[in-house]
Structures are given as C-alpha cells and as structure tokens.
Amino acid sequence: MSVGVIGSGAFGTALAVSLAQHVPVTMWARSAEQASVIQRDRVNRSRLPGVTLPDQLTVTSELAQAAEHDTVLLAVPMQQLRGVLADHADLFATRVLVACCKGIELKTGIGPVAVMAQVLPHTRAALLTGPSFAHDIARGLPTALTLACRDATLARGLQQELTTANLRLYRTGDVIGAELGGALKNVVAIACGAVMGAGLGDSARAALMTRGYAEMQRMALALGAQPETLAGLSGFGDLTLTCTSEQSRNYRLGLSLGRGEGFDPLVTVEGAATARAVGARAGAMALDMPITRAVVGLLDGNLTLTDAMADLLARPLKEE
Numbered sequence: 001m002s003v004g005v006i007g008s009g010a011f012g013t014a015l016a017v018s019l020a021q022h023v024p025v026t027m028w029a030r031s032a033e034q035a036s037v038i039q040r041d042r043v044n045r046s047r048l049p050g051v052t053l054p055d056q057l058t059v060t061s062e063l064a065q066a067a068e069h070d071t072v073l074l075a076v077p078m079q080q081l082r083g084v085l086a087d088h089a090d091l092f093a094t095r096v097l098v099a100c101c102k103g104i105e106l107k108t109g110i111g112p113v114a115v116m117a118q119v120l121p122h123t124r125a126a127l128l129t130g131p132s133f134a135h136d137i138a139r140g141l142p143t144a145l146t147l148a149c150r151d152a153t154l155a156r157g158l159q160q161e162l163t164t165a166n167l168r169l170y171r172t173g174d175v176i177g178a179e180l181g182g183a184l185k186n187v188v189a190i191a192c193g194a195v196m197g198a199g200l201g202d203s204a205r206a207a208l209m210t211r212g213y214a215e216m217q218r219m220a221l222a223l224g225a226q227p228e229t230l231a232g233l234s235g236f237g238d239l240t241l242t243c244t245s246e247q248s249r250n251y252r253l254g255l256s257l258g259r260g261e262g263f264d265p266l267v268t269v270e271g272a273a274t275a276r277a278v279g280a281r282a283g284a285m286a287l288d289m290p291i292t293r294a295v296v297g298l299l300d301g302n303l304t305l306t307d308a309m310a311d312l313l314a315r316p317l318k319e320e
Contacts (some may be wrong), residue, residue, distance in 0.1 A: 077102030102182035111179030148178035177229030186218030186271030188212030193254020
C-alpha cells in the first residue's frame, strides 16, 4: 500500500508526513526547484518549517510519479482543483481520489467531490475534512477528521488506509453535508476575525459563531445535507477551531479586515472565494444569509465593519 499527495502546501505536507510514518508516500510539488530542495533538505521550510520529513516520504515535481499510486490525496486549493484534474485526467482517471480542500467553486457553486464527478465521472471519490491545523498533524498531535464518501465499502477501506497513530478518521456517506460544513465555516471565520480585529469582544464572536452556524445549517439542509453532519467534526467541530485560532488563514484575514490592515495576497484564503460563491447561490435559492452577505461586502470594500454590524443588529427581532 502507498499514497500519493498532490500539493506541497502546509496541509498536504502535514498529511504526507503523518501517512509516511507507516506507508510509502510520494508528494508532488509544482516547482522543480522547490521539490529538489525539500527532497534534499528533508524539510518544507516555506510551508511547514521545523518538521522533518520521514524517510518514506519522497518529494517530486513529476506529477505522474505522485499519481501512480492507487490512492491519491488532492491537497490543492479549491479554486485550482478543476484545472489540475482536467489537465491531467489521464493520470487520475483510474485512481481513488480524496479531496483535501475546503470550499465552494466560484464559477459553479459546487464543492470538491462534485467537481471531481464533473471532470472525471467514473472516478471513485472521497473527501477528507474536519478541524485540523497542519502543524498539529505534522507534530503528531491527536486530530480527528471526517472521511466523506458515498461508497460505503470504499469508505471503510480508506478509513483503514489513511488512519495513523495521531490521525483518527470518522466516516460518513453525507458528502454534501461534509463539503458544505468545511466550506461555510470559513466564511464565518472571516466574520469572527473581523469582530475580534475591531475589538468588539468575545461575546460578539460567540454570537456570530452561533448565528453563523444557523446559516450553515440553513444552506446545507436546503441542499440535502443531514443535520447530524453539520453537528459533527466537519461542521461544528471545524467551525469552533477556525473561528478561535490565529492559525486559521480565514480568521487572520478577518483580523486584518477588522484592524483596517492589508493582507498578504499570496496567502490562499479559501473562505474569500467561498463567501462570494455562497452569496450568489444563496441569492438564487432565496436563502437569508446575512453574515455571508456582510463578509462579501467587507471583502469587496462595499461595506464598512461599522455598517455591517449595524445592519446585523438592526435585523428584526425573532425567536431563535
């Protein structure tokens, strides 16, 4: 048994490090120079500094080498997933593909498993999601994730294959719920970061997390998700982690918005594109998503934080 990992960002590297403790892993880096340096120095200094790569982890810039394994983890940004699959469909067509990104595609409004189904209709696909930070996984700290897959037999096999000493996987057949939980919580995290960056306090953050969770449920249930999925690791669990730690890039983006500071444009923040995609889809479905709408306004510069909070606080009083 062996695993390929497509993507050498922090999360892809962390998964590769954890898995390589017990199976051979090949990780693909887009840059040949980067792959060579990581392979030589046994550390990914730019994305996961301080973590030594295990001997069973090989780094390459040859995509075919990483894609030759039966199971391939796709640890690329959500907005790049379709392009990677389409450009290399011949390499991925017969593999078991596990998406490791969280988000909604901006152009189509769909999640990673749905994208895989469109590009490679006959592939066997799953999603790995849930509350996790790359450094925790790579350092061997206990982490629990959700493995979402409609094929129960495949899910059980992947659960056994991808569970490690510190990485425990729970499986679900509710792919839609897992996709939406992992995507929508990033939007709420941006909102929570903005509140904390502006100094509005922990009570305001708690209110936003709670009402944001209600928004997550509203859209997910309308699209056919199961409520228990949103209450699990891929929903409530991931929401809790992402909205309370500066390790979250979405939360840090929110902090910068709240403080009126710039944010590094080279840092991938999945929640920014997801907020816009969710806002558009919510409008088409006539769903009330006020926090998502406020985040889009902040990101696009059409709304100040003061105005956003005033709008949210001025909403009609109602039962919870």
